[in-house]
Amino acid sequence: MSLLDKLDAVAAARKALLPEGVEVFGTPIEEVYSSTEARIGDHRILFLGTNNYLGLTFAQECRDAAQEAIHSEGTGTTGSRMANGSYSGHRALEREFAEFYQYRSCIVFTTGYQANLATISGLAGPGDIVLIDGDSHASIYDGCRLSGAEIIRFRHNDAADLEKRLRRLGERSRSTLIIAEGIYSMLGDRAPLADIVKVKDAYNSMLLLDEAHSLGVLGETGQGLVEETGLLDRVDFITGTFSKSLGGIGGYCVSNHPQLDQLRYVSRPYIFTASPTPATIASTRAALRLLREGVELRRQLWKNVHQLYSQLKELGYRLGPEPSPVIATILETPQQALALWKGLLEHGIYVNLVLPPATPEGHSLVRCSVSAVHTSEQMNHVGKTFAKLREIIFQ
Amino acid sequence: MLNDYNDVLQKLCHHLKQLAGAEVEITPQTDLINELAIDSVKLLNLIMEIEDEFDISVPINALADVQTVHELANLIHQIKSQKQ
Numbered sequence: 001m002s003l004l005d006k007l008d009a010v011a012a013a014r015k016a017l018l019p020e021g022v023e024v025f026g027t028p029i030e031e032v033y034s035s036t037e038a039r040i041g042d043h044r045i046l047f048l049g050t051n052n053y054l055g056l057t058f059a060q061e062c063r064d065a066a067q068e069a070i071h072s073e074g075t076g077t078t079g080s081r082m083a084n085g086s087y088s089g090h091r092a093l094e095r096e097f098a099e100f101y102q103y104r105s106c107i108v109f110t111t112g113y114q115a116n117l118a119t120i121s122g123l124a125g126p127g128d129i130v131l132i133d134g135d136s137h138a139s140i141y142d143g144c145r146l147s148g149a150e151i152i153r154f155r156h157n158d159a160a161d162l163e164k165r166l167r168r169l170g171e172r173s174r175s176t177l178i179i180a181e182g183i184y185s186m187l188g189d190r191a192p193l194a195d196i197v198k199v200k201d202a203y204n205s206m207l208l209l210d211e212a213h214s215l216g217v218l219g220e221t222g223q224g225l226v227e228e229t230g231l232l233d234r235v236d237f238i239t240g241t242f243s244k245s246l247g248g249i250g251g252y253c254v255s256n257h258p259q260l261d262q263l264r265y266v267s268r269p270y271i272f273t274a275s276p277t278p279a280t281i282a283s284t285r286a287a288l289r290l291l292r293e294g295v296e297l298r299r300q301l302w303k304n305v306h307q308l309y310s311q312l313k314e315l316g317y318r319l320g321p322e323p324s325p326v327i328a329t330i331l332e333t334p335q336q337a338l339a340l341w342k343g344l345l346e347h348g349i350y351v352n353l354v355l356p357p358a359t360p361e362g363h364s365l366v367r368c369s370v371s372a373v374h375t376s377e378q379m380n381h382v383g384k385t386f387a388k389l390r391e392i393i394f395q
Numbered sequence: 396m397l398n399d400y401n402d403v404l405q406k407l408c409h410h411l412k413q414l415a416g417a418e419v420e421i422t423p424q425t426d427l428i429n430e431l432a433i434d435s436v437k438l439l440n441l442i443m444e445i446e447d448e449f450d451i452s453v454p455i456n457a458l459a460d461v462q463t464v465h466e467l468a469n470l471i472h473q474i475k476s477q478k479q
Contacts, residue, residue: 129454134439150454153443168452357436 017334017355024341024353034058035247035373040350046378048344048368049352053325054216054297055373056247059290062283069282081275082264089281094252096288101223101238103254105261110276112212112241113139114269115251117146119208119239120179122267124149129176131165131205133157133191135184135360140210146268149177156184156360159195166203173203180207182214182225186360186367188326190214193225197234208237216245216291217325222298242280246287250276294372301325301372304379308370311383315390328354329366329386336393337364343389349382403449403475404468410444411464423465449475 001009018024031039035055036047056062069089077084090108097106109115120143124130128149132140135156144151152169155161166173178200180191193209200207211224219227222245226232236257242250253260264270276284290297302323309323318330331337334355341353344366352367359365368382408421415421415431427433433441442453451474461467 134443145456150452151456152446152452152454153439155443165446165452168446168450357434362434362436 018338022338022342024338027350036371036375036378038350040345043348045345045348045350046374046381048349048370048374048382050371051213051244051326051369052247052371052373053213053245053301053369054247054287054291054294055371056245056287056290059247059287061286061290062247065282065286066279069278073278075279076277077275079274080271082271084275086275087278087281089278089285090275093281093285093288096285097252097254100221100288100292101226101232101254103238104256104258106252106254107260107263107270108276108281109251109253109270110273111249112239112243112251113142114273115239115241115253116140116210117143118263118267118269119237119253120144120177121146121148121269122263123147123206123208123237124177127175129169129172130179131162131169131176132179133181133184135181135186136179137181137185137210137212138358140179140181144179157189157192159192159199162196163199163202166199166205169203173205176203176205178205178207180209182209182211182218183324183326185213185326186354186358186365187320187328187330188213188324189321190218190225190324193229193231193235197231201234206236207234208239209235211238211240212251213244213324213326215240216294217298217301220295222291222294242284242287245291246284248280248284248287250280250284297372301370304370304372304374307376307379308368308382312386315387316394317386317390325370327368327370329368331364331366331393334364337366340366340389340393343392344385347381347385347388349385399475400468400472403472404464406448407445407464407468407471410441410448414441421464423463423468425464426462427464427467428462445471451475451478 027040029038029040035052035058038045038047094106094108109118116139124147126148129152130144130149131152131154133156134153152165154165169176180196183190214224216222218224226235237253237255239253242248305323305325309327312319320328337353344351354365354367356362411421414433414437439455446453453474457470461470
């Protein structure tokens with residue numbers, strides 16, 4: 001099979017699954033009106049799949065900061081920090097993130113994907129072991145592959161299974177990096193962090209927690225699952241992204257280990273990529289301030305979460321195991337999921353369609369993500385639409 | 396040694412039949428992906444079952460070179476032998 005034949009096979013598989021003219025993946029969005037509304041084709045739609053948990057993409061403070069940064073520092077850095085230097089904004093954001101977590105240091109990355117890629121591949125190497133949750137995000141799998149370490153999976157959210165696998169490793173558990181996520185992106189469930197920490201301590205391993213979906217969402221000040229569980233000082237490395245609750249793009253890793261800084265000299269995804277733009281850094285700094293003070297935003301977010309989760313549950317939809325800003329509807333077949341996705345879009349609601357193999361256990365998912373700035377009218381419309389579609393989808 | 400390999404092969408085929416269906420004929424030469432339609436996710440879940448069955452660790456990096464039932468059985472056998 002030639003290089004291009006492989007891509008033809010991908011195209012054929014897509015065609016077999018998705019009807020002609022339906023642009024499910026990468027749907028063209030013509031205009032964006034606000035954190036929650038946009039235009040697709042001729043229709044005004046509600047964003048219900050954007051991970052914009054606090055609705056900060058249109059926050060005035062963030063937009064002003066980005067514009068000011070463009071005026072004062074230009075549109076880009078045109079190179080890596082290693083070669084082109086670290087702007088004052090890069091350094092300030094790193095100090096602010098470290099201070100936010102009360103950790104010793106932070107490294108900022110150009111995307112959240114790269115934060116995992118860079119951190120994991122910088123920490124682990126050939127001869128080491130990474131022990132990852134079976135439902136880990138692709139950025140974690142890719143970071144592990146790049147590291148050259150041996151990759152072993154434990155059953156999703158199962159600390160007893162993790163313990164069993166560490167026991168098998170014997171002395172090698174000491175050179176093992178365990179990786180879990182604050183909130184899992186597919187089903188919206190949280191890691192059993194207290195149990196995982198207990199196991200990692202017992203085996204002298206290290207723990208990296210990815211708070212991509214839990215930053216800004218969990219904990220009094222929005223630090224994530226570490227804050228909600230009171231385990232801030234028991235995790236070795238925390239990674240996360242700016243592209244969800246912070247409404248920008250980029251990623252970070254914080255740690256109390258002084259060696260974190262050395263990743264800047266060994267981690268290829270950090271060294272060989274252009275650094276975040278001044279506008280991105282400035283809007284993220286403003287968003288971080290809003291996130292820390294965002295008690296009211298989090299209250300509103302969770303009100304919306306509980307409303308939608310309980311509505312869908314009452315309607316008989318099969319959902320992820322617990323309420324979370326990621327609310328996944330689990331369908332029996334890809335065709336059912338596609339029908340629900342299309343039905344929602346026809347009613348002006350744009351969500352994520354997620355199909356195997358990108359899903360746990362081969363499920364087909366229609367995934368909603370709830371925002372603090374969804375209004376009660378918008379949430380009611382969503383509930384009513386799911387009710388109407390239930391009759392059609394499951395008839 | 397050969398007995399050990401045969402034991403691994405037999406147990407592996409038992410797991411594979413649960414995934415692919417009891418009516419499917421499985422030989423050492425059977426291609427896991429093309430003939431048994433075991434996708435990457437199913438294969439990774441199968442590996443966790445196998446790790447538990449044989450009380451071993453199978454790094455998923457090692458699967459890159461595995462295409463047939465024999466190659467997977469051989470990998471498991473090698474890891475099991477190293478452990479003993």
